[in-house]
């Protein structure tokens with residue numbers, strides 16, 4: 001969690017819930033400010049910004065959802081994450097809450113773990129220096145979602161906890177939407193945060209992976225597993241020490257070490273999970289730097305180099321050329337594909353497929 005003390009507002013009519021939440025959140029050291037009416041909440045907001053607001057769907061005889069809607073019209077609160085807590089499980093109320101600009105909807109009764117996980121996820125936004133004022137409400141919402149979801153996964157991997165795979169999967173298509181917005185992309189790319197740049201690379205990677213398989217994979221659940229695999233493909237990077245990642249210059253030995261280490265860390269992270277991940281998630285994370293001749297970091301050959309690993313390796317090479325990481329210079333699309341076509345370490349079927357997807361874009 002961020003070093004700055006987070007500001008949380010809890011809007012709930014019933015006093016006994018205040019006590020329960022206060023006790024439940026003790027270990028997070030982020031005692032929320034608690035109010036029992038919408039008017040009191042509005043007064044708090046007039047006084048300043050909050051990092052996170054937890055609000056009931058109905059507070060007394062007033063609508064918490066309308067309160068969220070009004071809040072979202074005020075630019076100064078664009079960086080505030082909002083979680084609606086509610087006993088209503090009908091899709092109309094849930095949709096209304098999400099459309100009003102809430103970031104998450106938690107159904108009551110809930111286990112405290114559910115609430116603390118959510119709070120940790122949204123407070124992870126505090127570790128980024130984001131110019132919220134430059135973003136529209138929709139862009140701000142997508143940015144909060146993309147950074148908090150990817151950040152939660154990276155933190156879980158860092159701390160040896162289970163990856164929030166279902167959460168990434170539930171939000172994966174919205175995260176890809178964030179990757180289509182040039183303003184959000186520009187902002188993530190310019191942020192002084194290695195994590196944010198890794199997430200941006202992963203969103204791009206995932207978008208290419210999704211478009212390569214979109215014609216052949218028609219099952220939505222399977223498609224989301226694949227997109228999720230793309231978003232998490234560099235999950236092993238979260239275990240690389242930040243002192244190394246932020247080094248001014250990398251020697252070629254540094255680069256080789258990084259490539260080998262982050263895929264090995266990915267394999268370790270998957271071994272630590274209490275539940276098995278979808279196999280495509282493991283394959284893409286561990287095999288995206290493999291080569292057909294077995295010269296990749298894990299030396300996968302033949303059928304051990306899975307089809308999704310081969311697709312991932314093509315996308316990885318493509319992006320490293322496109323993002324200028326390999327030669328330090330930006331190449332044209334033609335130059336990039338000439339190199340990919342000449343690369344005997346890549347499965348050429350997928351280079352062709354990527355070229356088709358590119359020319360259709």
Ligand SMILES: [Fe+2]
Nearest residue numbers: 233234262288
């Ligand atoms: Fe990688």
